[in-house]
Amino acid sequence: MSGFLAKWIARYKGFVLGVLGPLGFWGAGLAGLVDSGTIPIPMDPLIATYAWNDHRHAWLYVVMAAAGSAVGGLVPFLLGRAGGELFLLRRIDRTRYEAMMARFEKQEFLAMAIPSALPPPTPWKAFVFGAGVFEMKIWQFMLAVFTGRAVRFGVEAVLTIKYGPEIINVVGDLFKHHLMMTLVVVAVLLGLLLFWVIRKHYTKSSADVHEDAADESEPRRRKRPWL
Secondary structure, three states: OHHHHHHHHHHHHHHHHHHHHHHOHHHHHHHHHHHHHOOOOOHHHHHHHHHHHOHHHHHHHHHHHHHHHHHHOHHHHHHHHOOOHHHHHOOOOHHHHHHHHHHHHHHHHHHHHHHHHOOOOOOHHHHHHHHHHOOOOHHHHHHHHHHHHHHHHHHHHHHHHHHOOOHHHHHHHHHHHOHHHHHHHHHHHHHHHOHHHHHHHHHHHHHHHHHHHHOOOOOOOOOOOOO
């Protein structure tokens, strides 16, 4: 059964690369949109293929794929925004729900950017759905997804150009077998890249803590502007 599944996945990857490869950077954008919005697409080998075949324009494939992911992510995001709180509570307990909500309220940009930078099997769509449920602003959501995906695809493109496409499989195995180390490395990269975001939101986070303590009796979930 596992052999059949592996063979099917390999064929699917070959089909995706064959269809989207000739479309150039438009194919990268379309792949990011479809992968984030509906059907999973093997983005990592796709970006590696683009970067290896066209070193000079690798950055353009990275940008287009990241932009497509930000737009496609609006599908699960808006589903969560439309009333996914009860749906989410059916799948996680109240403690995890409260912890997830606190994470988004205190530092929602990083709460969305970090999962966006991590490769599979990160449950990325669960974070997207949660961002919609917790009413993250649309422009912040798209910027966070774009930033995280740009880091992920950019690192993959650089590694591919330097070491060849096979490095993507090595990185994938590293993530699976050394999860904590990989998370630390990604967190450091994002921390350096998003230092200005942390400083910008620090004051807001402190204000939210005092507000929550003062309004403990009020419902914690509040309506926020979409934009």
